[in-house]
Amino acid sequence: MPATIYLHWAATSYSWVRSGLYHTIIGGDGRLRRLHAYSIDLPAHTWRRNSNAVALSCACMGGRPDPxxxxxxxxxxxxxxxxAAQVARSxxxxxxxxxxxxxxxxxEAASNRDGQWMHENYGPVIWGGTGERWDFLQLTRNGPPTGGDQLRQRIRSVLAAPQLPPELPLQSSEAALVFxxxxxxxxxxxxLAVEIDAAGSSWALAAELLALYEIPYAWEASRRRILVGSLDVVPSFREDQVQPSVGWPLFEMTLQSGNAPVILRGILRENRAWCRVLEFAEEFGISVTFDPFVLLERRGG
Structure with missing residues (x-):
């Protein structure tokens, strides 16, 4: 199938997070929970449409009995x-x-609205389906059944808007990252050479940290990601993962095997990948001491 972006709601609470189903889950506050690399296929987000596809899902519509x-x-x-615009642009x-x-x-996918008859119609009843899936048929209660059209127009507007210079932090944003x-x-x-941000966190070049701990890796510039060859890393989901609101282009560090879960996210600064030192240590099982902050050996666990 050609590359496709699928837009879902998870039929859950606003804080729900679970790996394996969607590439990214968006909480009620708009925070992105990137769980899997966009370059890999997940098996079960959109029936018979999971190949060459990215699944984005909003954690919402889980009210009982009224979604x-x-x-x-x-x-x-x-x-x-x-x-979605960022994926499209990439x-x-x-x-x-x-x-x-x-x-x-x-x-729309459930009802084969793209003209590809991939399966029986399990979409909205008003489109002749069984009503099993109706994600974003409407964006609001009793709204028009044009949710897909409205979302696509919003995505077009993002893509059509001029982009800020890629290496310029957004000084006007409260969440902007300033060194x-x-x-x-x-x-x-x-x-280890580090940069200290306004909040006191230490950042280092990801390549230097990986080399220091003899962790094999490969940089994919076209996808803005570092593929890590280590087999003893179990990525954890972090509520404080780096967000686009920091005002810098982002990169991801992912595992090379399996479903390529995301280990951490960092920024691109002067065309080089930087990550938070403490986050790197926590994800790779590196012992640390504080006051002063020191990285020790990689012990795991």
């Missing part, structure tokens, strides 16, 4: 469309490419 007691929030819809798509053949809601000074810190008996 609309937990509707999609505006923060979720904004984040959903911006993330594939070389522009605003004119965003049609139902490339970006679909689960309601204050350069420093060094002891790491496995060596001096």
């Amino acid at each position: 609309w007691t937990l509707p999609p929030t505006e923060a979720q819809l904004e984040a959903l469309c911006r993330e 594939w070389g798509w522009g605003a004119a490419d965003i049609g139902i053949e490339r970006v679909m809601t689960h309601a 204050r000074r350069a420093a060094t810190m002891p790491a496995r008996g060596q001096e």
Whole structure:
């Protein structure tokens, strides 16, 4: 199948997170929970349409018995469309490419609205389906059944808007990441060059950290990701993972095997990948001490 982006809701609470189903889950506050690399296929998000596809899902519509007691929030819809636009841009798509053949809601996919008859119609009843899946048929209670069209138009608007210079932090954003000074810190008996941000967190070049701990890796510039060859890493989901609101281009560090779960996210600064030192240590099982902050050996667990 051609590359496709599928837009879902999870029929859950706003805080729900579970790996294995969707590439990214968007919480009620609009925060992105990137769980899997976009370059790999997940097996079960959109029936018979899981190949060469990315699944984005809003954690919402889980009200019982009325789903609309937990509707999609505006923060979720904004984040959903911006993330879909980012994926589209990474594939070389522009605003004119965003049609139902490339970006679909689960309601539309379930009803084969793209003209590809992949399965029986299990979509909305008003489209002749069984009503099993109706994700984003509407964006609001009693709204028009044009949710897919509305979302695609919002994605086109994001793609059509001029982009900020890629290396310029958004100084106007409260969440913007600003670096204050350069420093060094002891790491496995060596001096590691770091940058200290306004919140006091230490950042280092991801390549230097990986080399320091002899962890094999490969950099994929086209996908802005580092593939890590280590077999003894079990990525954890972090509520404080780096968000696009920091104002820098992001990269991901993922495992090379299995479903390529995301280990961590960092930023691209001067065309080099930087990550938070403490987050790197926690994800790779590296012992640390504080006051002063020192990286020790990689012990695991």
